Amino acid sequence: MNAASRPRAPATRLAHAGRQAIPLTNAPLAPPLYQSAVGRFESLEQFEAIYTGQAPGYFYYRYGTPNHALFESAVADLEGAEAAVAASSGMAALAATLLALLTPGDHVLVDRYVYGGTYALLTGELARQGIEASFVDLDDPAALARASRPRTRLLLLETLTNPTLRVTDLPALSRAAHERGWLVCVDNTFTTPYLMQPIAHGADLVWHSASKYFAGQSQAMGGVIAGAQALVARIRACVTRLGVAPGPFDVWLALQGLSTLALRLERASQNALEIARYLAQHPAVAQVHYPGLPSHPQHALARQLYPHGYGGMLAFELAGGKEAALAFLKRLQLIAFVPSLADVTTTVSYPPATSHRHVPAELLAAMGIRPGLVRLSVGIEAVEDLLADLDQALRALP
Ligand SMILES: *Cc1c(COP(=O)(O)O)cnc(C)c1O
Numbered sequence: 001m002n003a004a005s006r007p008r009a010p011a012t013r014l015a016h017a018g019r020q021a022i023p024l025t026n027a028p029l030a031p032p033l034y035q036s037a038v039g040r041f042e043s044l045e046q047f048e049a050i051y052t053g054q055a056p057g058y059f060y061y062r063y064g065t066p067n068h069a070l071f072e073s074a075v076a077d078l079e080g081a082e083a084a085v086a087a088s089s090g091m092a093a094l095a096a097t098l099l100a101l102l103t104p105g106d107h108v109l110v111d112r113y114v115y116g117g118t119y120a121l122l123t124g125e126l127a128r129q130g131i132e133a134s135f136v137d138l139d140d141p142a143a144l145a146r147a148s149r150p151r152t153r154l155l156l157l158e159t160l161t162n163p164t165l166r167v168t169d170l171p172a173l174s175r176a177a178h179e180r181g182w183l184v185c186v187d188n189t190f191t192t193p194y195l196m197q198p199i200a201h202g203a204d205l206v207w208h209s210a211s212k213y214f215a216g217q218s219q220a221m222g223g224v225i226a227g228a229q230a231l232v233a234r235i236r237a238c239v240t241r242l243g244v245a246p247g248p249f250d251v252w253l254a255l256q257g258l259s260t261l262a263l264r265l266e267r268a269s270q271n272a273l274e275i276a277r278y279l280a281q282h283p284a285v286a287q288v289h290y291p292g293l294p295s296h297p298q299h300a301l302a303r304q305l306y307p308h309g310y311g312g313m314l315a316f317e318l319a320g321g322k323e324a325a326l327a328f329l330k331r332l333q334l335i336a337f338v339p340s341l342a343d344v345t346t347t348v349s350y351p352p353a354t355s356h357r358h359v360p361a362e363l364l365a366a367m368g369i370r371p372g373l374v375r376l377s378v379g380i381e382a383v384e385d386l387l388a389d390l391d392q393a394l395r396a397l398p
Contacts, residue, residue: 090209093223104130113161174202212342269309
């Protein structure tokens with residue numbers, strides 16, 4: 001019997017249901033989800049051509065899918081970078097970067113205000129691999145030179161620091177680093193390429209937690225790092241070998257988030273500025289940290305570097321200290337207590353117990369993080385409802 005005309009058994013037809021390629025002459029409007037762990041090949045020649053990058057196509061999940069490629073090229077374009085590679089989280093992107101670019105005995109200089117996860121990675125796993133880190137106070141202009149060593153390779157920065165929203169002088173620090181031959185790697189999670197493009201200010205590499213503003217709705221986890229093709233190729237090899245590529249659904253969510261990023265950040269920046277002004281005149285508030293306020297010590301630098309808005313992150317200190325902060329968190333009704341940021345809804349966090357809980361008390365004090373400090377991640381709601389919630393929660397605090 002001819003194999004082609006012979007009817008196949010139901011078990012075979014079921015197993016193969018939907019697996020035929022559908023030849024399309026037009027394209028879907030929205031990016032489809034490529035939830036397929038592996039591609040199929042017509043021949044060894046086709047496999048070789050795709051594996052070696054001579055023909056377009058995709059191979060195996062861990063090496064990426066069309067969803068990864070779309071997300072990576074969108075981020076590279078927005079950051080003004082030659083290339084980008086996605087990872088399963090912001091931390092995975094950073095870990096792959098540092099493992100790809102550094103060898104034992106190398107030294108990195110790190111802003112002492114970096115994200116807690118960055119601090120933990122450098123002082124934990126990377127320290128055990130013989131990669132050394134110094135945490136420096138970048139408000140002190142001589143600090144870089146003092147901490148510099150013969151094997152310093154990299155300067156790690158953030159655009160606006162957590163939680164006190166210090167504005168990093170990226171142009172000046174990039175110049176200082178390049179004079180010494182160091183690479184500059186910037187965490188742009190708080191500001192996104194809509195508000196800040198570190199590469200245009202001299203950075204070599206820029207990375208994100210895509211779990212935050214990119215996806216924007218607290219549903220995805222992901223990371224991405226962008227820079228020159230030669231550097232990204234080394235990082236991509238490390239992402240693939242470590243197996244820290246994201247799943248396509250998370251990448252798909254992050255890509256979908258990009259389409260509304262401009263609108264979300266415009267609204268969040270407007271809301272945050274209005275809230276900062278309101279808090280600054282409230283008697284229960286001792287201090288407000290927001291780069292858009294003229295009272296911010298680096299407001300002039302912020303105006304220069306952030307012409308499109310100052311973002312949705314702000315922190316403030318309650319005059320009543322820890323007791324007032326804890327009462328405030330409990331009283332908020334619309335604004336949820338969440339140890340993360342960048343959701344479409346406004347959330348509040350208490351850095352002394354969340355992001356900075358492992359930082360010793362004397363270092364916290366030096367960083368301006370006092371027990372009354374709370375941080376807001378301002379969302380896209382109508383600002384009058386946010387002000388009303390803050391107002392009722394601030395009334396008659398201890
Ligand atoms: C959340 C965050 C990270 C880490 O990203 P993950 O996706 O959680 O791994 C890094 N930097 C900043 C500023 C963050 O807020």
